[in-house]
Amino acid sequence: METYLVGGAVRDALLGIEVYDRDWVVVGATPKQMLEKGFEQVGKDFPVFLHPKTKEEHALARTERKQGRGYHGFEVFAEPSVTLEEDLIRRDLTINAMAQTPAGEIIDPYNGQQDLENRVLRHVSDAFSEDPLRVLRVARFAAKLAPFGFKVAPETVALMRQMVDSGELEQLTPERVWQEVVKVLNSVKPSEFFEVLAAVGADKVLFQELHALHGVEQPEKHHPEGDVWIHTMMVLESAGRLSSDIDVRFAALMHDLGKGVTPRELWPKHHGHEAAGLPLVKAVCKRFRVPKKVEQFALKVTEYHGLIHKALSRDASGEKRSELKPELKPKTYHKVLQNCGAYKDAATFEKILTACMADARGRLGFESVGYPQKDFWMRLLRAADQVDNQEIIAQGFKGKEIAEQIERGKINNIRAFIQSLDSDSLLSD
Incomplete structure (x- = not known):
């Protein structure tokens, strides 16, 4: 023994x-x-x-x-x-x-030590092909060991492609796939997992909604990195640098799925992609039985990241910081805060803003760009929430009227906050 x-x-x-x-x-x-x-x-x-x-x-x-x-x-x-x-x-x-x-x-x-020295992920024997889960495991090891420079051996890539073509991946249970995704989202370079899957065609089998992003054009001015797939992988990496929270990282992966269904004749613009992405995020979460909390967070980021970005804008030149200014109407600011649950849970709303920051930085040349929107939204939330509910009740309002007065008070606070700002106070990243 x-x-x-x-x-x-x-x-x-x-x-x-x-x-x-x-x-x-x-x-x-x-x-x-x-x-x-x-x-x-x-x-x-x-x-x-x-x-x-x-x-x-x-x-x-x-x-x-x-x-x-x-x-x-x-x-x-x-x-x-x-x-x-x-x-x-x-x-x-x-x-x-x-x-x-x-x-x-x-x-x-x-010869594992030799492959360690050469930074190669290589299958041991042809028995590798008998277990479809190993396609995901190799991709996960590629993500985990990416900082060391590991790459998948060409013969292993070829074998993985054969396994995908055989239909074996369709035998994987949703729970098992999600377990691998969770491990990947907690890894150092999660995008490498999806890049390896794409290289062997597994993304098309398991993550059709992500696969649809390949080759989808975006405005070059705002997305010099190229198509939506590349952008999504960059956002995922940006989210990893900003937060270890799986909610933030998964939302980063999901946020632009709607661009994959934009009719080609409308490219490179993607108006309404936020709403178009919601059923796609729901489909992914249903298929892999993603925890409800993770799903709900991803849906909020998907639906509202566009408006959150637009909270502040610059003019066409876009270079002078003094040109930064609030862009939305007070009611729209309130709608975002209300629908994102900010008034009840400021900490979760701040995580939503972090995911949006990852989106802004997940672009070529914008990796370290300032994101004053995050600070602005949190300051706006604090200002809006300064409504004395008890005073409203003391004034004699009842039932539905109380909620209406509270909402009116928050919108008025937002309006007053915006009017009190000068451009220098909007520059925090």
Whole structure:
């Protein structure tokens, strides 16, 4: 009975990444022997045990044989006769197919260390193609390891394309896809995940609404980066720099889906794309069973990012900061604050503004542009909300009249706030 550290812990340690989770493989043992040593069995599909003290997972060495479609269609063989090399060859990538002995010796039968040095994501064997989830996993590793310069090997890209063409990805459950998306949105470079999927055609299968953004033209003056797909990937990266909140990052990914359904003859303009995007965001969220809170936030950003941008504007020259001025009507400002829930939840509204800032900065040459709209909206909210509800009630208003008076008071406060401003007070980023 021999125990080895395997997988991500070995890989990350060699890359100098801090290791949080450690997985182990046990060679030469039976479930009975594991239980006798105090391990707790937790695996149903194959024998996985929790260490009695550390609670780290220990899996018996195993092999797998494909029996059906999808990523559940496997027959697992876990016996004391299964070798370490046989267990490692069933893994996805060479950099994940290394093991370490208790003495610290690296066991690397499939050249994972060489691929680590060369910054290559390469499949271990043709058995890779038996599990469609691995297409998403490779894309996720590309996102996680992008700061180290990792790229997917050409032969692995070709194999992933074959898997997409075979229809295997359609067997993935919505929950499993969403789990991968969550992990990606928490990664260092989430756009790399979607770029890899696009390179193998998987975006068209899983994320049709995003795929539709490829090649969709935008006004060059405002979007020198090119089409909507490129812009969306840049906004996603910008959101990652501004916030670690998954709501903000997912909304950044969804915010411009409406541009994908603009008739070609109207390009490069996309009037009304905000409203056009709402059913598309809902479709994505329904398909992947996205949590309601995440969906609602993405819908607010999708619907109102245009108006939030337009809160302040410059004249045609657009260069002199003194030309910055409020653009919308007081009732429109109030409508945005009301419908975004700002009066009830200022913190969430501020997150919406952060997503809009990511949109503004997700453009070529605008990556560090100031976004005074965020400060302006928060100041506007504080001013608008200075309505004494009790005073209104004391004046004798009742029922529906109270709400009408509160709304009127907020709009009047907005109007007074705007009139009190000078251009210098609007310059905060």
